[in-house]
Amino acid sequence: MAKGRKKQHEHEHVDESWLIPYADLLTLLLALFIVLFAMSSVDAKKFQTMSQAFNEVFQGGAGVMDYPSTTPSETMNDPKNQSQEGKLSGLGAKDQKELSEMQKKMAEYIEKNSLQNKVETTLSGEGLLLRIRDNVLFNSGVAEVREENRQAAREISRLLEMDIPRNIIISGHSDNIPIKNEQFQSNWELSAMRAVNFMKVILENKKLDPRLFSAKGYGEYQPIASNETAEGRAKNRRVEILILPQGGKENNTPPAKN
Template sequence: MARKKKHKKHEEHLDESWLVPYADILTLLLALFIVLFASSSVDANKFKQMSTVFEQIFDGGTGVMDHQSPVQTDTPSDTKEAKTTNNNQTAKGALGEKEQKELTDIQRKVNQYIQTKQLTNKLGTSLTDEGLLVTIRDNVLFESGSAEVPTENREVVKEISNLLIMDPPRTIVISGHTDNIPIETQQYSSNWDLSVMRAVNFMKILLENKKLNPEWFSAKGFGEFKPVASNKTDQGRSKNRRVEILIMPRSAANQ
């Protein structure tokens, strides 16, 4: 009798149905990592792109790996240009056309005084997004290490006070600044003390002008912590020793 051929047992077929949910989980995890990576720098356009990707994922569309990453890397030049543009827009928006014109008129009047008195090396003006800034070097007003305005310099302060008469009045902030050379005298234990008292004493002389309302004035000191030049040179330190008058926009008084 012919032997019956033995049939080899087929290997059991592995159940691979678990791969589908496993792949979905990996896709969602990858999408989560992309969101976390992009969250620090995402803007409206990038967020819209990511939203589109997630909608397609949850609606059963193509996987996230089929899309370009919504995160775009800015080159250094792009970043610098963007920051410059933002700063310009902020400054322009902060003042507004009418406010900018009014402050420019005040600046023109102050500059005319500076030129007439031949003080271009001692006083200066600049229009910032905070308002009109008038800078006065400390050697115009004060002796070294002192916060007292000498008698011969008080006339300059009084003339400056006439430039601050405005109708309606504006908020005016007087700030004192020093270089980074430490000071320790019987009167002033630090540059903080010196800068504050210079601002206060300067403001007091301004307010001897009865046409100025003290309600609109304030004084503060920054010590050496707001330099406008390097403290490594005599010239730089000279620029940092200063008193500043900030003539603020009218809108600031309502904030």
């Protein structure tokens, strides 16, 4: 009789441990369907809100939830989104404010010295960018700054005189038409030497610290316009000056000179 009662007692208390993994599975399936629903929408704000909620629930790190849009490729290809995202990402509020004020002062200087057709400024996620078309400084296929344009380069150098030292990167860019002459075998070499030679003229300004400057050549590999048209290729042939924010990855104030 005791054995019978024991068996009956065991039947009354069924093992329910299977409910825990089952509940977890349902939770994951629910999460999957909500994510798929969110990804099917083009409402970036809705997806961003959903992403934050899921990151909090699952305590996850960086991943697909960190995309600011449901269609990253479309966002990257939209110039408006590129510029806006660039301003909002990468720069802190303090950096944005400081660089914005610097940009305003540069705009005033550019207008005062009639440099509007030579220099334009843009605030991006990397820092404050000054863009100069190559025909302002160089003859076609030549890396040396034209003698008659060295004064323009010196005027541009005054834009870089700052109370707070910042690292500055000067980069050369070209279109995609191949170059091959006695001096240069590729657009890469030409763009690099243009950046170096322009930097040399800039650093004739003794108020600038050479230790804060570096030069790069990108050739045709960072176009800002289509190379299918003459107008687009003209925009791609350029020299850029990037002023990095304080505390940026490459921004290390050098020690004082002896």
